[in-house]
Amino acid sequence: MRKPLGIVLFLSVVGIVPRTTRAADGDGKGAPEARERTAMERLDALEEENRRMRARVAELERAAKQNEATREKVAKLEDDASFFDQQIAKLLPIASRLGGYLDFGFFRATGTGAGIRSDRGYRYFPEYEGDIPASWVFYGDPLSTMVNARGEPADTGESRALTFDAIDSGGKSSFAVNALNMQLFAAPHEDLTLTASIDFAPRGRDVSVPGDRALGDFIDVKLAYAEYLVPIERFELSLYAGKFDSVLGWEYRSREATDRLTVTPSLLCRYTCGSPLGLKARGKFWDGAMILNVAVTNGSHGSETFPFHGEIDRNDWKTVAGRIASRAPLGAGLEVGLSGSIGAQDLQSAEDAMHTHVGVDLHLDWHDFDVTAEFLQGVVDGKSAQGDTKCGLAPCLRYRGAYVQVGYRVLNWLTPYARVDVRDAVHRSGVSFVYQSQVLRATAGVRMELGTHLILKAEYNLNRELGRAPQFPNDVFTSSMLLKY
Numbered sequence: 179m180r181k182p183l184g185i186v187l188f189l190s191v192v193g194i195v196p197r198t199t200r201a202a203d204g205d206g207k208g209a210p211e212a213r214e215r216t217a218m219e220r221l222d223a224l225e226e227e228n229r230r231m232r233a234r235v236a237e238l239e240r241a242a243k244q245n246e247a248t249r250e251k252v253a254k255l256e257d258d259a260s261f262f263d264q265q266i267a268k269l270l271p272i273a274s275r276l277g278g279y280l281d282f283g284f285f286r287a288t289g290t291g292a293g294i295r296s297d298r299g300y301r302y303f304p305e306y307e308g309d310i311p312a313s314w315v316f317y318g319d320p321l322s323t324m325v326n327a328r329g330e331p332a333d334t335g336e337s338r339a340l341t342f343d344a345i346d347s348g349g350k351s352s353f354a355v356n357a358l359n360m361q362l363f364a365a366p367h368e369d370l371t372l373t374a375s376i377d378f379a380p381r382g383r384d385v386s387v388p389g390d391r392a393l394g395d396f397i398d399v400k401l402a403y404a405e406y407l408v409p410i411e412r413f414e415l416s417l418y419a420g421k422f423d424s425v426l427g428w429e430y431r432s433r434e435a436t437d438r439l440t441v442t443p444s445l446l447c448r449y450t451c452g453s454p455l456g457l458k459a460r461g462k463f464w465d466g467a468m469i470l471n472v473a474v475t476n477g478s479h480g481s482e483t484f485p486f487h488g489e490i491d492r493n494d495w496k497t498v499a500g501r502i503a504s505r506a507p508l509g510a511g512l513e514v515g516l517s518g519s520i521g522a523q524d525l526q527s528a529e530d531a532m533h534t535h536v537g538v539d540l541h542l543d544w545h546d547f548d549v550t551a552e553f554l555q556g557v558v559d560g561k562s563a564q565g566d567t568k569c570g571l572a573p574c575l576r577y578r579g580a581y582v583q584v585g586y587r588v589l590n591w592l593t594p595y596a597r598v599d600v601r602d603a604v605h606r607s608g609v610s611f612v613y614q615s616q617v618l619r620a621t622a623g624v625r626m627e628l629g630t631h632l633i634l635k636a637e638y639n640l641n642r643e644l645g646r647a648p649q650f651p652n653d654v655f656t657s658s659m660l661l662k663y
Contacts, residue, residue, distance in 0.1 A: 275364050281356040281435045283658040285325040285332060289651030291349035292335025293322035293641065294613070302646045303614055309567070314338060314611045317647035319601060321483065322617055324442040324639070325656045326356035327435035328377070328398075329451075329483050332654060338611040339485050339573075342393070344381050355380045356658065357398075357435070369409060375401040375434070398482075400433075400453055414466075418458040421489070424479040425458065425471035425501045426450040426517045427552050428539040439548065439625055441635045441658045444581040445599040445617065446554055448484035449535065450517075455489045456496065469503045469515075477524035478533055486533070486558060486575060488524040495529050497521025509544030523558050526572040531561045546587040548595075553580040560606070570608035577603035591628060595637075597621040602644075616644035633660040 297315040300307040306315045313336075320340045323331045325347075334343040345354065362374040376399050383394030403420030424430040427450040432438040443451060456475030463470070476491040479499060503515035518536040522529055537554030560574030568574070579602060585595035598620050605613040623637025636657040643649055 275362055277361040277363070278359040278663060279434075279436050280358055280661045280663075281327065281658055282353070282661075283326060283356050283441070283656060284351070284353050285347075285654060285656035286351035287323050287325070287332035287347065287349050287652070287654045289349055290335055291323055291331070291333030291345075291347050291652075292318075292320070292337070293331060293617075293652050294318035294320050294335055294337055295650055296336055297614075302648065303612075306612060310609050310612055314609075316611065316613045317615070318613075318643060318650070318652065319445065319603075319615045319617045319641075320613070321448060322445065322619055322639075322641045323652055323654050325654060326354070326658065327433070327438050327441065327443065328356060328379070329443045329447060329481060330356075339605060339607070339613065340483070342483075344379070344393070346382065359434070369407045371405045371407075373401060373403055373405065374399070413464075414462040416460045418460070419456075421453045421455045422458055422473075424450050424452055424454065425460075425473045425499050426479045426519060426535065427501075427537050427554065428513075428515065428541050428550055429552065430479075435658060436633060436660050436662055439583070439585050439593065439595050440597060440621065440623055441637045441656050442621070442639065442654075444552075444583070444597065445601040445619055446552060446579045446581055448481045449554060449556060449577065450479055450537070450552075452478065452480045452482060452487050454479050454497070454499075467505055469501075469505070469513075471501045471517075473497075473499045475499065475521075477521065478535070479519060480524075485573075486524055491522075492525060492527050493522045493529055495522035497533070499535075509542065509547075512542045512544075513540070515539045523560070523572060526561060528561050528572065531559045531572050533558045548585040548587070548593075549583070551580070551582045554578065567608045569606045573605065573607035575603065575605045577601070577605075579603070585625070591626055593625045593627075595621075595623055595625065600644075614645075614647065616647065618642045618644055631662045633662070634658070635660070 294316045295318055296313045297303050297317055298312050300312050300315065302317060303315055316337070320334055320337045321329060321331055323333065325332050325345060330344045332345055332347045333349060334340045357377040357379050360376045360378070362372070364372045366372070376397060378395070378397055380395050381393060399421065401421055401423065403418050403422040406417045408415040408417060423433075429444060429447050430451045433451050454473065454475035454477060456473060458471065458473040461470045462468070475497050477488050477497055478486055480487040497519055498521060499517070499519035501515050501517035503513050506512045516538055520532065520534045523531040523533045533556065535554065535556035537552060539552040540550070542549040555578035558573070558575035560569040561572035562568050562570055579600055581597060581599040583595065583597040585593045587593050599618070601615060601617050603613070603615040605615070619642070620640045621637055623635060626634045628634065637655075639654045639656070641652045641654075
């Protein structure tokens with residue numbers, strides 16, 4: 179379309195179209211038609227640039243609208259994430275405070291299920307004739323027929339020292355809920371924590387028998403303590419108050435069924451796997467190369483299934499115990515420890531009836547092997563009235579023993595194991611009873627971890643009498659299914 183000449187001259191005046199252009203005939207002034215063509219071309223170019231600019235503006239407007247929608251979506255997602263964070267924050271304390279496991283098993287003990295027999299007629303231990311009634315002279319070990327991680331025997335038989343017969347199977351096979359465990363953990367402050375472990379133990383009771391020794395279902399508070407982590411940079415120091423883990427030996431660390439490689443404890447666990455009540459300090463030095471535990475407690479560190487442990491003291495003298503250990507970077511770790519304790523004997527009021535204990539332990543986690551070994555010995559003085567029967571006022575005990583336990587991880591979930599225990603002890607209470615225990619126990623078993631929540635274990639315990647005592651049937655097959663929650 180041809181533009182009017184007036185418009186072209188106006189554009190030329192304002193500088194859009196040059197006043198002079200080179201004419202085709204070379205006269206320097208140019209024809210009006212040429213100037214008009216040049217102005218039109220410039221105008222068309224401007225209109226095209228204007229269209230491009232408008233398209234770009236429209237594109238930017240669309241992008242802005244999309245960005246606004248994106249911002250709204252991001253804001254909504256942030257709100258949703260904040261809501262879920264709040265919900266998780268509410269649930270995490272519950273998860274951190276509650277835990278535990280179900281321990282369900284099946285067992286079968288040979289004979290009567292008891293690990294002791296009476297020396298009627300003083301046939302094997304004639305030195306007690308005329309001193310203690312023959313039916314109360316026992317040989318064997320009342321805890322050698324354990325069936326679960328709690329160390330409960332299949333049957334206590336005629337025992338006079340252990341009158342609480344929690345399982346009382348009579349040598350018959352049985353299923354059992356060994357324990358429903360509940361573990362509590364709370365952290366009211368970053369340096370202060372509360373820990374508890376409680377067993378709910380379903381047990382039988384014959385309500386038709388007057389004076390039945392069984393308790394039926396009962397509750398066992400295994401741990402209940404506060405721990406304060408002292409803010410020291412040079413080394414780690416923790417202070418404990420309440421009912422806490424033992425400081426003697428190594429085996430107490432695997433007292434819980436889920437932590438224990440085997441189904442049953444060793445024959446020595448009765449001396450070191452208890453939960454004393456008092457105060458404790460634990461320090462780690464040089465990045466854990468040395469560990470020191472010291473405790474002042476009401477009594478011994480023995481198990482409650484053994485009659486030399488009392489939570490509430492009956493005397494003013496407390497028990498002082500300690501363990502010093504050294505770790506070496508062999509495999510996943512080699513730890514060697516020396517431990518001991520001294521204090522007034524539990525369950526009696528005399529201050530000078532002492533209980534002394536000493537032991538050494540070793541634990542090695544090397545490649546796929548897990549090795550633990552312990553040796554210990556101790557003396558409980560007891561108390562005798564002048565001119566009266568030995569150990570008549572408070573029972574006496576002399577003991578020593580050792581065990582070696584080896585596990586091998588064939589697969590990540592499969593670990594067969596073996597253990598050998600030896601125990602030599604004499605336990606006497608005046609004319610009431612005497613136990614002569616020289617026992618060897620061989621254990622073979624397997625542990626299977628099927629995922630993170632299910633553990634299956636099965637083992638066979640072969641019991642053999644040493645010394646003068648004759649052999650009698652008291653072997654045990656036992657198993658355990660552990661469901662962690």
